[in-house]
Amino acid sequence: MSNLTTERMSADNKVVALATSNDSLTLRLEHVAGTMLRRLQTTLEVEELLQIFVGEARALVAIDGYSHVYNNRTCGARKRGTPHQLNYRLTLAEEALGEITFYRGERFTDSEIHVIETLLGSLIYPLRNGLRYQEAMNAALSDSLTGVANKRAFDYQLHREVSLATRYKYKLSMLFFDIDHFKKVNDTYGHAAGDALLQQLAKVVQDNCRDSDLCFRFGGEEFAMLLAKTETEGAYAIAERLREAVANTAFQHEGHTISFTISIGVATYDGEENRSDFLERADQALYDAKHAGRNKTKIAHQDQEEALTQAAN
Numbered sequence: 130m131s132n133l134t135t136e137r138m139s140a141d142n143k144v145v146a147l148a149t150s151n152d153s154l155t156l157r158l159e160h161v162a163g164t165m166l167r168r169l170q171t172t173l174e175v176e177e178l179l180q181i182f183v184g185e186a187r188a189l190v191a192i193d194g195y196s197h198v199y200n201n202r203t204c205g206a207r208k209r210g211t212p213h214q215l216n217y218r219l220t221l222a223e224e225a226l227g228e229i230t231f232y233r234g235e236r237f238t239d240s241e242i243h244v245i246e247t248l249l250g251s252l253i254y255p256l257r258n259g260l261r262y263q264e265a266m267n268a269a270l271s272d273s274l275t276g277v278a279n280k281r282a283f284d285y286q287l288h289r290e291v292s293l294a295t296r297y298k299y300k301l302s303m304l305f306f307d308i309d310h311f312k313k314v315n316d317t318y319g320h321a322a323g324d325a326l327l328q329q330l331a332k333v334v335q336d337n338c339r340d341s342d343l344c345f346r347f348g349g350e351e352f353a354m355l356l357a358k359t360e361t362e363g364a365y366a367i368a369e370r371l372r373e374a375v376a377n378t379a380f381q382h383e384g385h386t387i388s389f390t391i392s393i394g395v396a397t398y399d400g401e402e403n404r405s406d407f408l409e410r411a412d413q414a415l416y417d418a419k420h421a422g423r424n425k426t427k428i429a430h431q432d433q434e435e436a437l438t439q440a441a442n
């Protein structure tokens with residue numbers, strides 16, 4: 130193991146001294162670095178990697194808190210009463226790996242700084258792999274035009290949210306919505322204007338929702354939102370707020386002011402139905418909203434058969 134650590138780390142200048150020195154701190158450091166490296170190789174999740182790093186490093190250095198910021202995404206948090214910090218901008222062969230900061234109530238000593246810098250040598254490659262994995266997952270699960278999550282992410286999240294709502298017996302609601310007469314926008318102002326309008330809609334949705342409300346572009350001009358722990362009444366209120374916000378948005382594109390509206394279907398999971406029935410009820414409610422004249426919100430029938438019978442009439 131010490132060979133692996135020495136070999137692995139000798140690529141990093143700071144660690145060469147560690148391998149040649151043999152005082153007791155160095156031996157403990159070598160041991161911790163080895164254990165840490167083994168554990169860091171067990172996951173690609175960035176948050177987990179950082180927790181492993183800090184957890185193992187605490188065997189040698191008291192660390193009260195940490196944060197890692199990469200592409201505006203933050204893991205960890207500063208704790209109250211921790212005025213001292215050690216901050217590193219991490220790079221590997223010119224690849225930026227974010228900024229990591231360690232917080233503490235007391236100042237870090239030189240030997241503690243040496244320990245942390247040495248251990249960072251073990252973190253750097255697993256962190257790079259984790260960040261690449263995270264980027265790949267984000268790309269696979271987000272819609273490239275609007276930046277919101279895509280249909281694949283929706284399928285995954287619906288599965289997860291339905292399981293959680295069933296297990297913890299809380300309400301789960303869904304909004305299913307699309308732009309009214311969107312074809313006319315494309316036909317009148319061109320496809321680029323249509324694309325920009327979709328981006329604008331995604332922005333309005335995000336500006337009008339909580340972070341915990343999950344928004345997805347389902348495909349074309351159809352979007353969905355999953356609202357955990359939200360009853361029908363609450364979901365309806367959110368839908369109405371969103372519908373009004375869109376209707377009040379004057380969208381500018383190449384000298385044109387384009388107003389647009391959306392129609393929304395609301396459904397609340399009944400606790401038993403399968404996912405496709407839940408989705409179909411939200412879709413049916415959207416259809417009802419279109420049928421009622423557009424720029425409307427409609428609530429799905431609780432009973433699937435009743436909804437289908439009414440649709441057939």
Ligand SMILES: Nc1nc2c(ncn2[C@@H]2O[C@H](COP(=O)(O)OP(=O)(O)OP(=O)(O)O)[C@@H](O)[C@H]2O)c(=O)[nH]1
Nearest residue numbers: 308309310311312313315320321323324349350419
């Ligand atoms: N610009 C652009 N247009 C898209 C995209 N995806 C789908 N569309 C267009 O969206 C339009 C959808 O038209 P329809 O299904 O008739 O719906 P609509 O005109 O909104 O009518 P209603 O939904 O009934 O109000 C079509 O013209 C598609 O070409 C996209 O990514 N960008």
